[in-house]
Amino acid sequence: MATNCKDYDFLQIEPHWQSFWEKTKAFKAENGSAKPKYYVLDMFPYPSGAGLHIGHPEGYTATDILARYKRARGFNVLHPIGWDAFGLPAEQHAVKTGTHPATNTQNNIVNFRRQIKSLGFSYDWDREVDTTDPKYFRWTQWIFLQLFKKGLAYVDERPVWWCPELRTVLANEEIVDGKSEVGGFPVERRNLRQWVLRITAYAEQLIDGLKDVDWPDSTKRMQEAWIGRSEGAEVLFKLEDPKFGDLKIFTTRPDTLFGATYMVVAPEHPLVPALTQPGQRDAVEAYRKKAASKSDLERTDLAKDKSGVFSGSYAINPVNGARIPVWIADYVLMGYGTGAIMAVPAHDERDWEFAQLYALPTPRVIESSDGSDKLPYVGDGKVINSPGYDGLAWPEAKKKITADLAAKGLGKGTVNYKLRDWLFSRQRYWGEPFPIVWVTETDYRRAAAARKDLPEQPVTFAENGATHFALPLPDTALPLVLPEVQSYLPSGTGESPLANETAWLEIWFDVTTGAAVPASQTKPAGDAWVRARRETNTMPQWAGSCWYYLRFLDPQNASAIASPEALKYWGVPDLYVGGAEHAVLHLLYARFWHKVLFDLGVVPQPEPFKKLFHQGIILGEDGVKMSKSRGNVVNPDDIIRDYGTDSLRLYLMFLGPLEAMKPWNTKGIEGVHRFLKKVWRECLTEEGAPNPRITAAGTLTPDTEKLLHETIKKVGDDIEGLRFNTAISQMMILVNALQKEPAVPRAAMLDLLRLLAPFAPHMAEELWARLGESGPIMTAAWPVFDPAKLVTSSLTMVIQVNGKHRGDITCDLGASEADMIKLATANPKIALHLAGKPIKRVIHIKGRLINLLT
């Protein structure tokens, strides 16, 4: 079973036990077990060409320790891994080399799998998933169809980054300093047809659900801020020229309506052309152009100064009939609220700045609580200069004004969210194809008669005067796989490379079965066949990672994302560990999909991740983020070769708290490596035989006996609390004590090995076997501490004089305060500080300290 190496030869031991675990399928999770379940999940990696980064094993080691610990505690543990394998780098590689992205992706997966296996993680490899596998993405497409059917998917024109030189759409990360990363060409915003998911329909639920999950507060707050709920009112301002109708604005402060001195509409607002008076036309047109060409970067980093232009038109304030000018300014965004605001410069910083610039009036309508006259004032206070509302606290005025406006049909209370609908399509090859074809209205109506899986409102898109109707493939026609293509370069028109694959794209389509033949062939016989064009967009990388935690429950299931039994037994992850960089997007998108699946009755619980933990970042030895360009990257392969994976795992955990950002230090790994060698020597002689110091019977000295039980308790508690660094230092303390014992009972040594097993599993298995135990240590139960062994017979009390620590006394457990003070005053060091002065007051903290005040 074990190797027979004489000294700690980790290069022999580690592969040996890894192949043993693999052969015996030691970490198989059983569906339908009678045992209690524990599901611990890592954020699965994108298999990049660079291989595993040292940051990956940090989080993975933490979850592996927990998985192994929970198994020892009798749990049926689900600990899976997979590959988030669609993504941009593989596509860029394909464009460059002409090789299929799947080939490159599979090569990277092979390397990642090798590296992860060499770390000895206890994954159930039978449950490995790959988001690019048609057997997997069939269900990604299936979930999309459920969203589609529910009316949560639609098509719209959305601005994306377009590079005219490269004739392609670029992702934000492909743009550096306003130029394309490749070639450094200029980029511009361009509207393209996009699929969009209605995540805003779940905004309220996504906020509410945060109450019920055990997540870091900072992450919850970030999601809340991202969703950005704000309560206010929509108010209608009549335009002075009645033929233009009303200007609808959103405000969170309807209570300040009497202070509105001008209006602002976004440059993109549809009413801008109508509002612009002839004299202003040139200025407005120039301003609109300038605003449209502004990149996000210019708007955020530069543009500290406000700008705007007067339209020449006026609106009427609904509360007092005042005539107020309408301005056009880019500090108002079309994408939020109604794209128009009333400006109250006295009580809004941005409006104040703008009003100062253009000399607009700034009447005060909220009294400051401290009586100061300083403007702008955004604090609490009472309403003034607002006939009918004066004297009210502003929240009450807000309610009353909103109600009064509603009664007159001039407004209503509304809730707005910063959250936008989710742009869900990419003009790329390497992603899940949408299971959608585009047909004419007539053909859609025909299909609708035969199909029950269409949305209530058809999804349509108008182009060159024709309206196209989106018809989904039937579930039974999934998966829709990617066709082979001649080139991975984009089509040049803004569509994905799929747009060039005419035989795949232009088809005869059977509306009942989803079958297709190229349109170049003759139309097959039968009424069900219609002319169709496939959707050329593909899904973003988020799609596959939105639900993978569900597929692990039942990864081979061919008829559902997972069986109802598996969904019920395993539920959702008990612990989810991954980087804080996913605090918003991945975690919000996955929650959205999960809630939709919950509403459809597919999953039994409303939230996907009960408990979330973010591991910190490992910095380079120079204390800054590891990066290739800095040359401070640590490769796990090198560390495993030099010290072994047990040392690497132990060091990653010993470095500091899991959540902290910590610098790597190669000297530090030598310390934990030395610790492991010390454990080895305690167990085995130089010849590799059991150390004769280990005795079959016998006892430890009382202090060490107590320490052993303390250690069993502390290591267990610390693992549960994810405090691995202190668990390790406690084991070090125990080993240092065992080393000084005249002899060590075999049972005590076996306890130590079982504590060490989740951290350094290879060495623990090896020593366990070498000391003559028969089964593997990973099936052994977690050691039990004896609470009776934790109590002490005597008590050490800290003695302070006037709050300063001056000495300790040791006394019996039952000693009275008077006894203790007697002992303390007898102690010469303590007596020195009392200097014969009388004790005026005694503060006695039971079992801890006595503070003598003179």
Added chain:
RNA sequence: GCCCAGGUGGUGGAAUUGGUAGACACGCAGGUCUCAGAAGCCUGUGCUUAACCGCAUGGAGGUUCGAGUCCUCUCCUGGGCACCA
């Protein structure tokens, strides 16, 4: 600018949550073993001091018998967000 997380020895960090500041480890120094080195083992190691005393958890105040821990102000570092009406 706003929000969040942090500042503890030469270094990574610990501190039972208001009760011995610096556990454990790295580094360094001395010793032991050795022909020698490596490994191991032993001792020491916050600053100051011969020692006692004193000082010390970014800084300044405060609460308390007692503060790394609580409060106020302030400085610095890291992360996130950014004209959201």
